[in-house]
Amino acid sequence: MITAEGITVAYGRRRVLDGVSLSLARGETVGLRGPSGAGKSTLLRVLALLHRPAAGTVSIDGTAITGTRYTVPAAVRTRIGVLFQSPRAAADPRLSLADIIAEPLRVARRSDISARVADLADTVGLTADLLSRRPHAVSDGQLQRACLARAFAHTPDYLLCDEATTMLDAATQALIATVITDYQQRHNAGVLIVTHDPALMTRWADRTLDLADLPATAR
Amino acid sequence: MAELTLRRSRMPRPAITVATAVLVSAAAAGLLAPVLWPLDQSAVDLAQTRLAPSWAHPAGTDDLGRDVAHRTVYGLRVSLLVGAVAALVATIIGGIVGGIAGTLGGPVDRILMRIVDTVAALPHLLLGIFIVAMLRPGLGAVVLSVGLTHWLSTARIVRSELLSLRTRPFIDAAISGGAGRLRVLTRHLLPHVLPKLALATTLMVPHAVWHETALSFLGLGLPPHLASLGNMINDGQGSLLTGAWWPSLMPGLVIVIVTLALATVVARWRDRLDPRVRAELQL
Amino acid sequence: MTTTVRTSSLLAISDLTVRFRLPDATVHAVTGIDVTVAPGELLAVVGESGCGKSVLAHALLGLLPANAAVTGTALLHGDGAPIDLLTADDKILARSVRGRRIGLVPQSPATALTPVRTGRRLLEETLRAHGRPRAEADTVAAGVGLTPADLDLYPHELSGGMAQRLATALALAPDPPLLLADEPTSGLDRPLVDATLDVLRQRCDNGAAVILITHDLAAAQRVADSVAVMYASRIVEHRPAAGFFAGPRHPYAHALLDALPDRAFAPIPGHPPMLTALPAGCAFAPRCPHAADDCGIQPGLHPDVACHHPIGDRP
Known part of the structure; x- marks a missing residue:
């Protein structure tokens, strides 16, 4: 269980989140909606330990996490996978798709990197000829598949998706959702999806939260 | 059926070819001169002072009877060397300052950038003169003087590049994948910054050449007997009053042509490096 | 449009083809597009990223990079003689066409x-x-x-x-009598998407024409009069919206609609081909459940679907 309690985030004077609490259990798919600019993405980044809130704590299985980004131990960070809205922005343009997927494995000094990359690529339906290409030579949908494979690299217990299919065509969206659901069932992972598409939310999420209705413990 | 191609305004191809040819010959002349056409820097020939251009002396001789064309080749050699080394020094200083500011951010960034703004507020040449005056005149002093006054733009470029990269989602993705600070720096940040840094260095070489020329012209640069373009233009001043226009002409023309050629080639390179332009080329 | 009779057309695109020359390959970005847009019509061009739909829009505006080769005609009708957007002088396009006669709603307004x-x-x-x-x-x-x-x-x-x-x-x-909207709703949430779409719809109801380029099928369904589906640089189906959404005839269009979360939510197996290496015949054949031997020959858009075995024709 990953839990956020009393999360407050402000950019300058503008308070984006005000004491918001939310929890995500393993095995469930939670949908998060709310108007644009309401702080959905910010809340997701806080849960992913990428953004330090002004107040509030994130805990995993009851253990409060101190720090954000580099100050969180790598073993804790890699328990949470993230899939971003724009695959173009989330992929280093200089690296091939194979390198993009391999990067987290290299960081962890895994020995079986090439086999693992092939395995991950297969999971998301990327063929060998696509793996050798760089981001500019593949479509948004193919690049997002590579980003998903990268997010799976350390077999995270939780996967957070920030409008991850908004920019993709229907076929790729359905594929990404199918692959994530398969992964979730195999590894009993908790999945959070942020989306503004009501049809997608209804179809994909077990339960739906509206950011405006979330309990505000620290108000 | 009509076929059309649309062109964006870029540096025309002949200009690039000419500029490249100029640079290659300048570099070759500088490198090969000591082998093919040795020069005794301190030699003078008082019997042949201020001779107008002729077949024997294509650019004439100066007030000490030295061949202007011959010395211009050596002057170019020294100026390019000083320009390149000074640009490198400036890049190293700017890279370190910008790198620290951009990676650490926060108060460190604010303090370093305040320093950059302060130094930028002082006139370059004045600061350069001050630095030379503090040291013993010579090649090292000139290099330091140019280097210490030209690192500001590099520092700004590196810093802003790092700051904008830091917020990119692919950095977030790397952190989320378990990468540490060093890994992110070496694998994701530096490879993006280094080409821009190299470009900044190259762009700075013409500036550095001019700065060296200006210092030497003011008599604060290299020792007077040493042929540098600035020294030669400075020496030529005296001859100008006697009606001999040639001792300054050739070094002046050479510095203008070579720096223009350098700027042209660098502009072309920048076009290729600009991600927007590059994305179009690879469409 | 082949299924309804139009008395007048605002834009008539005929055999529009765009190629990009690369050092080691040729990108077949747009191939043999024939489309007519009438005043008051909202045409949605749908397809996945990289299918060529954005290049089509840029070609109409004369905004392609230098390595693009464009063939075909795109006649813009109006007062006086029609202008061929593909051959007209860039100065004329800049002065009297772009903005004035063809408006563009860009993809990233910021x-x-x-x-x-x-x-x-x-x-x-x-x-x-x-x-x-x-x-x-x-x-x-x-x-x-x-x-x-x-x-x-x-x-x-x-x-x-x-x-x-x-x-x-x-x-x-x-x-402008014609408006080109290139993914005008990307990055917006649903109420804003709907508001933007309604503005476009209103333009058409007042007699202007709109070409809406989008990957969002729900957006197309909300406002379009007609839909053109692009796959691997070609239009594979072009029909009135109501008929299209009720019963798509091209297997790709059918599979794409079936991928919607409020339909089967089923992905299409395989990948679209590279635009640098398109197969000789139907580009969808390798992924198509109905593919047969004759799919090795490129099907034409007859009358409104480019397929040898369109859905609805089989027993």
Whole structure:
């Protein structure tokens, strides 16, 4: 269980989140909606330990996490996978798709990197000829598949998706959702999806939260 | 059926070819001169002072009877060397300052950038003169003087590049994948910054050449007997009053042509490096 | 349009083909497009990223990079003789076509807006440049759902949705008879998507024509009169929207609609082909459940679906 309690985030004077609490259990798919600019993405980044809130704590299985980004131990960070809205922005343009997927494995000094990359690529339906290409030579949908494979690299217990299919065509969206659901069932992972598409939310999420209705413990 | 191609305004191809040819010959002349056409820097020939251009002396001789064309080749050699080394020094200083500011951010960034703004507020040449005056005149002093006054733009470029990269989602993705600070720096940040840094260095070489020329012209640069373009233009001043226009002409023309050629080639390179332009080329 | 009779056309695209020459390959970005757009029609061009739909829009505006080769015709009708958008002089396009006769709602409005002027200044300048009174700024803005107070903000003070609406207002200000909207709803949430789409619909109801380029099928279903599906640089199906959404005939279009979350939510197996290495026959055949031997020959768009075995023809 990953839990956020009393999360407050402000950019300058503008308070984006005000004491918001939310929890995500393993095995469930939670949908998060709310108007644009309401702080959905910010809340997701806080849960992913990428953004330090002004107040509030994130805990995993009851253990409060101190720090954000580099100050969180790598073993804790890699328990949470993230899939971003724009695959173009989330992929280093200089690296091939194979390198993009391999990067987290290299960081962890895994020995079986090439086999693992092939395995991950297969999971998301990327063929060998696509793996050798760089981001500019593949479509948004193919690049997002590579980003998903990268997010799976350390077999995270939780996967957070920030409008991850908004920019993709229907076929790729359905594929990404199918692959994530398969992964979730195999590894009993908790999945959070942020989306503004009501049809997608209804179809994909077990339960739906509206950011405006979330309990505000620290108000 | 009509076929059309649309062109964006870029540096025309002949200009690039000419500029490249100029640079290659300048570099070759500088490198090969000591082998093919040795020069005794301190030699003078008082019997042949201020001779107008002729077949024997294509650019004439100066007030000490030295061949202007011959010395211009050596002057170019020294100026390019000083320009390149000074640009490198400036890049190293700017890279370190910008790198620290951009990676650490926060108060460190604010303090370093305040320093950059302060130094930028002082006139370059004045600061350069001050630095030379503090040291013993010579090649090292000139290099330091140019280097210490030209690192500001590099520092700004590196810093802003790092700051904008830091917020990119692919950095977030790397952190989320378990990468540490060093890994992110070496694998994701530096490879993006280094080409821009190299470009900044190259762009700075013409500036550095001019700065060296200006210092030497003011008599604060290299020792007077040493042929540098600035020294030669400075020496030529005296001859100008006697009606001999040639001792300054050739070094002046050479510095203008070579720096223009350098700027042209660098502009072309920048076009290729600009991600927007590059994305179009690879469409 | 082949299924309804149009008495007049605003834009007639015929055999439009775009190729990009690369050092080691040729990109077949757009191939043999034949489309007619009538006044009052909203045509949605749908397809996945990289299918060529954005290149089509850029070709019509004469905004392709230097390595592009364009063939075919795209006649824009209006007062006087029609202009071929593909061969017309760039100066004429810049002076009297782009903006004036063809408006563009760009994909990323944040980068398309001049950062140092308020929305009002931008809008008033555009209105004045096209001979309309500056006082109409509020009216035009209200048409896209911006209040007079919103107009006094600078672009960086606008949210993504407001910037999109401002960009739309700027495109509408010259009252162009044809509007090209290139993914105008990407990055917007559903209420803003719907609001933007309704503005486009209203344009058509008032007699203008709109080409909406989008990957969002739900958006197309909401407002389009007709839908053209692009796959691997070609239009594979082009039909009136109602009939298309009720019963797509091309297997790709069928599979694409089936992937929607409120339908089967089923992915299409395989990958689209590279535009540098298209197969000789139907480009969808390798992924198609109905593929047969004759699919090795490129099917034409007859009459409104480019397939040898369209759905509905089989027993």
